[in-house]
Amino acid sequence: MSTLGTAIERVEDAALLMGRGRYIDDMPVAPGTGHAAILRSPHPHARLLSIDTEAALALPGVHAVVTGEDARAWSTPFIVSVRQPMEHWCIAIDRVRYAGEPVAIVVAEDRYRAEDALALIDVRYEPLDAVVDPEATLGADAPVLHEKVGSNLVSERSFRYGEPEAAFEAAAHTVTTTVRYPRNSCTPIECLGLIAAYDPGEDAYDVLSHFQGPLTLHPVMARALKVPGPRFRLRSVPDSGGSFGIKQAVFPLIVAMALAARKAARPVKWIEDRLEHLLAATSATNRMTRIEAAVEADGRIASLRLDQLEDCGAYLRAPEPATLYRNHGNLTGPYCIPHLAVNNRVVVTNKTPTGLNRGFGGPQLYYALERLMQRVAVTLGLDPLDVIKRNLVPADAMPYRAAAGAVLDAGDFPATLDHGAREGALDALRVRRDAARAEGRLYGIGFAAAVESSVSNMGYITTVLSAEERRKAGPKDGAVSHATVAVDPLGAVTVTADSIPQGQGHRTVLAQVVGDALGLAPAQVTVALEHDTQRDPWSIAAGNYSSRFSGAVAGAAHLAAVRVRERLARIASQQLNARPEDVRFEQGRIFAAGNPGNDLDFRRVASLVHWSPGSLPDGVPPALRETARWTPPQLTPPDDDDRINNSAAYSFIFDFCGVEVDRATGAVAIDRYVTTHDTGRRLNPALVDGQIRGAFAHAVGAAFYEELAYSEDGSFLSGTLADYLVPTACEVPDPQILHRDIPTPATPLGAKGVGEGNCMTTPVCLANAAADALGVESLDLPLTPARIGDLIHGPESTPPRP
Amino acid sequence: MKRLDRESRHRVALTLNGREANGWAEPRMLLSDFLRHELGATGTHVGCEHGVCGACTVRLDGAPVRACLTLAVQADGRRVDTVEGLASNGELNDLQKAFRRHHALQCGFCTAGILMSLDAWLESNPAPDEGEVRALLSGHLCRCTGYTGIVAAALDAAEARRREDGP
Numbered sequence: 001m002s003t004l005g006t007a008i009e010r011v012e013d014a015a016l017l018m019g020r021g022r023y024i025d026d027m028p029v030a031p032g033t034g035h036a037a038i039l040r041s042p043h044p045h046a047r048l049l050s051i052d053t054e055a056a057l058a059l060p061g062v063h064a065v066v067t068g069e070d071a072r073a074w075s076t077p078f079i080v081s082v083r084q085p086m087e088h089w090c091i092a093i094d095r096v097r098y099a100g101e102p103v104a105i106v107v108a109e110d111r112y113r114a115e116d117a118l119a120l121i122d123v124r125y126e127p128l129d130a131v132v133d134p135e136a137t138l139g140a141d142a143p144v145l146h147e148k149v150g151s152n153l154v155s156e157r158s159f160r161y162g163e164p165e166a167a168f169e170a171a172a173h174t175v176t177t178t179v180r181y182p183r184n185s186c187t188p189i190e191c192l193g194l195i196a197a198y199d200p201g202e203d204a205y206d207v208l209s210h211f212q213g214p215l216t217l218h219p220v221m222a223r224a225l226k227v228p229g230p231r232f233r234l235r236s237v238p239d240s241g242g243s244f245g246i247k248q249a250v251f252p253l254i255v256a257m258a259l260a261a262r263k264a265a266r267p268v269k270w271i272e273d274r275l276e277h278l279l280a281a282t283s284a285t286n287r288m289t290r291i292e293a294a295v296e297a298d299g300r301i302a303s304l305r306l307d308q309l310e311d312c313g314a315y316l317r318a319p320e321p322a323t324l325y326r327n328h329g330n331l332t333g334p335y336c337i338p339h340l341a342v343n344n345r346v347v348v349t350n351k352t353p354t355g356l357n358r359g360f361g362g363p364q365l366y367y368a369l370e371r372l373m374q375r376v377a378v379t380l381g382l383d384p385l386d387v388i389k390r391n392l393v394p395a396d397a398m399p400y401r402a403a404a405g406a407v408l409d410a411g412d413f414p415a416t417l418d419h420g421a422r423e424g425a426l427d428a429l430r431v432r433r434d435a436a437r438a439e440g441r442l443y444g445i446g447f448a449a450a451v452e453s454s455v456s457n458m459g460y461i462t463t464v465l466s467a468e469e470r471r472k473a474g475p476k477d478g479a480v481s482h483a484t485v486a487v488d489p490l491g492a493v494t495v496t497a498d499s500i501p502q503g504q505g506h507r508t509v510l511a512q513v514v515g516d517a518l519g520l521a522p523a524q525v526t527v528a529l530e531h532d533t534q535r536d537p538w539s540i541a542a543g544n545y546s547s548r549f550s551g552a553v554a555g556a557a558h559l560a561a562v563r564v565r566e567r568l569a570r571i572a573s574q575q576l577n578a579r580p581e582d583v584r585f586e587q588g589r590i591f592a593a594g595n596p597g598n599d600l601d602f603r604r605v606a607s608l609v610h611w612s613p614g615s616l617p618d619g620v621p622p623a624l625r626e627t628a629r630w631t632p633p634q635l636t637p638p639d640d641d642d643r644i645n646n647s648a649a650y651s652f653i654f655d656f657c658g659v660e661v662d663r664a665t666g667a668v669a670i671d672r673y674v675t676t677h678d679t680g681r682r683l684n685p686a687l688v689d690g691q692i693r694g695a696f697a698h699a700v701g702a703a704f705y706e707e708l709a710y711s712e713d714g715s716f717l718s719g720t721l722a723d724y725l726v727p728t729a730c731e732v733p734d735p736q737i738l739h740r741d742i743p744t745p746a747t748p749l750g751a752k753g754v755g756e757g758n759c760m761t762t763p764v765c766l767a768n769a770a771a772d773a774l775g776v777e778s779l780d781l782p783l784t785p786a787r788i789g790d791l792i793h794g795p796e797s798t799p800p801r802p
Numbered sequence: 803m804k805r806l807d808r809e810s811r812h813r814v815a816l817t818l819n820g821r822e823a824n825g826w827a828e829p830r831m832l833l834s835d836f837l838r839h840e841l842g843a844t845g846t847h848v849g850c851e852h853g854v855c856g857a858c859t860v861r862l863d864g865a866p867v868r869a870c871l872t873l874a875v876q877a878d879g880r881r882v883d884t885v886e887g888l889a890s891n892g893e894l895n896d897l898q899k900a901f902r903r904h905h906a907l908q909c910g911f912c913t914a915g916i917l918m919s920l921d922a923w924l925e926s927n928p929a930p931d932e933g934e935v936r937a938l939l940s941g942h943l944c945r946c947t948g949y950t951g952i953v954a955a956a957l958d959a960a961e962a963r964r965r966e967d968g969p
Contacts, residue, residue, distance in 0.1 A: 690946070
């Protein structure tokens with residue numbers, strides 16, 4: 001009996017529950033390995049005048065101190081995705097541009113001593129003016145971060161699809177809103193870490209880490225280290241303590257610590273602490289969006305106009321500005337909006353560089369788009385749900401080519417929405433709201449709909465370049481995944497793949513997928529996902545991001561397992577005297593359809609390829625190891641009109657919720673939350689719901705609590721988990737989860753991505769409910785009691801200073 | 803009271819999960835670092851080193867403590883229980899099994915601390931309701947699960963224990 005599609009227990013869990021996980025800080029190290037600590041800039045913007053390391057080096061137990069001079073000698077700046085002379089070194093040279101930027105690294109015999117030595121390094125800075133606001137950074141008097149670039153505006157592109165001007169001219173109404181999405185981060189409970197080694201004999205680096213990919217960054221790192229790819233070996237650990245995109249950000253530190261290992265002439269281990277993590281690891285982009293709709297009288301939207309101002313922090317760190325372009329093709333969301341105008345600006349400010357973070361551009365986009373949908377309803381006096389429904393892409397239009405190029409692959413959005421509203425008892429919630437309001441309470445209902453893009457097109461980021469620049473650079477497209485299925489001499493099955501999991505349970509799902517194809521129980525399939533760039537197949541698309549696992553990686557594993565099955569079927573067909581296509585695989589037995597009594601042991605047939613290649617049928621090669629490579633053919637490069645299909649599959653989400661606002665305190669409480677998903681085929685429903693709940697919890701944090709906050713002068717304000725508030729079990733209610741699965745033809749197993757959607761829908765759904773409760777036009781995240789209190793009672797006056 | 807020299811390493815002997823264990827620690831060494839890097843008990847995880855996330859929670863003479871806010875030398879001569887002590891002979895205990903059944907973990911990094919808190923708390927609170935479980939769990943941060951599975955597993959394990967103990 002196949003377990004694919006059922007909620008089996010995870011193979012990962014026993015070891016993790018026994019405390020036998022193997023995370024980066026648990027991994028064995030070579031004798032003599034040094035432990036690193038990083039000296040970070042206290043200034044958001046300053047000239048580096050001098051660094052005196054003598055006293056630190058004199059401390060017993062200190063092996064080496066690494067500074068920007070070493071980076072200059074042995075590395076190059078990281079390559080930047082836009083054509084700009086921006087220099088981002090792994091350790092600051094001449095200048096620091098954000099509070100927390102690495103200035104020096106101490107390698108010592110243990111971490112305690114390394115931190116002691118940090119205090120002995122004497123750095124002289126000349127502080128410069130800092131700028132943290134994305135609008136202010138464009139001002140004439142703003143300090144310019146990168147003198148060679150000459151401006152804090154590092155990329156600007158305008159796009160036009162259809163006839164947006166005519167649509168706005170003809171529209172009955174124009175509705176506009178402006179939103180400011182804050183900086184936040186999914187902050188995994190395990191911070192960053194790695195172990196780096198250098199071999200001077202071959203001029204080669206070897207790094208073990210929980211870097212999650214994408215491996216587009218492997219050539220970026222190898223190039224920064226000035227070695228060819230094969231001499232930068234990057235291996236992943238068996239277990240990672242969560243990532244949500246964040247562990248992409250270990251890559252600059254991988255380069256820095258590789259240099260430290262070179263200088264200290266010994267392996268170097270570095271484990272980030274929480275204070276460093278919050279201060280300087282990474283962040284989602286903060287984005288200011290002005291969004292405008294040309295609306296017909298019935299609420300139908302003919303055109304959108306977006307002005308997006310994206311703040312990537314002090315450096316455009318690869319793959320940025322990908323956050324801004326990840327959803328470019330589906331900027332119109334789940335809606336049928338034929339005309340679109342977009343202006344994208346990317347700026348730098350004196351803040352930590354940004355990077356991958358669950359939802360990756362989706363939270364920023366949908367906060368604007370779905371706030372606008374709510375504003376359209378309020379402005380026109382329509383029901384917000386009707387406005388959503390009237391604009392959804394109809395089922396008979398699938399696959400639907402959106403204005404900016406996304407090909408929405410499958411689904412029935414209106415029916416899924418109706419399913420959610422009905423099964424989630426929206427009518428009862430409306431009654432509840434009316435009753436609360438009749439008592440004078442502040443109660444509101446919010447809605448949000450979205451398409452959740454998954455399996456990213458490796459070419460979408462090139463939409464930031466002009467068609468001319470793209471022609472010069474060469475085409476970029478596709479999303480290659482790899483998986484290998486091998487059968488050993490006793491018929492035991494092993495699977496490897498390029499997913500680099502971060503706790504999601506990929507081993508369990510791949511055991512289900514391959515067991516399904518070969519007629520084996522998941523327990524008979526061993527899955528090993530530690531990845532090694534020197535030995536495992538991989539492409540630039542490898543890694544754990546863009547919810548690529550269920551569509552791309554599980555799909556490739558299925559294809560590899562089917563190839564193994566086909567080979568075994570040919571061998572078995574000879575012994576069973578049946579045609580290969582009639583051979584069946586079930587419960588570890590192989591037999592001909594219609595004759596299950598005459599069966600063969602899977603292990604016996606499989607072992608033949610090892611022990612007796614001579615007895616195989618003609619044309620069946622010996623040994624049994626199949627690697628499947630898959631890339632979605634629909635992922636082509638951006639066309640000359642800048643249309644881009646940025647993802648292989650688009651899940652559909654429809655959320656609604658009821659919230660109550662406490663008039664006295666400004667606290668917003670979630671009364672009810674319903675989230676409805678079409679994620680294509682669900683490979684393991686428990687893991688799917690786990691992803692939805694996890695994303696929902698992150699979104700509750702983003703909506704109410706979390707902000708990586710800076711003061712105007714660039715000082716960082718949320719450096720501990722007592723300042724950067726993460727929701728606990730008391731703040732995260734259990735959402736009602738509904739499904740309406742429509743398998744997609746876009747991936748081998750019909751599955752779409754599921755890990756990020758609620759980070760896109762939930763913050764804005766909650767904000768729409770709060771806006772409905774308060775009757776306010778604009779509100780920005782996080783919805784803290786102070787901010788809501790200001791909306792209810794007006795801003796607090798500043799207390800007089802004594 | 804024993805006086806400790808700041809510059810020296812001191813012998814710290816304790817009972818770890820029922821067995822004698824000992825190692826060396828400077829007075830400033832955290833219990834979390836001592837357990838992990840001196841005794842090799844890496845099941846206890848470090849998530850923040852300032853007492854908020856709860857990942858490093860262990861039991862010291864039975865009481866749950868943050869190992870990152872405890873010095874190794876404070877544990878000298880005392881009993882320390884960690885996640886490695888919950889299973890016996892490779893078999894998960896009832897709480898661990900409930901966690902597996904309810905998908906109460908994903909990355910597993912916060913799990914050790916949560917198990918140790920619940921292990922201690924359920925001894926004195928055998929019949930908790932959901933609100934009480936959530937209040938107890940508020941001393942722990944989990945970024946993967948949204949807590950639903952953890953709450954369900956704790957309630958399930960508590961109920962099973964009550965049934966086992968009988969009326």
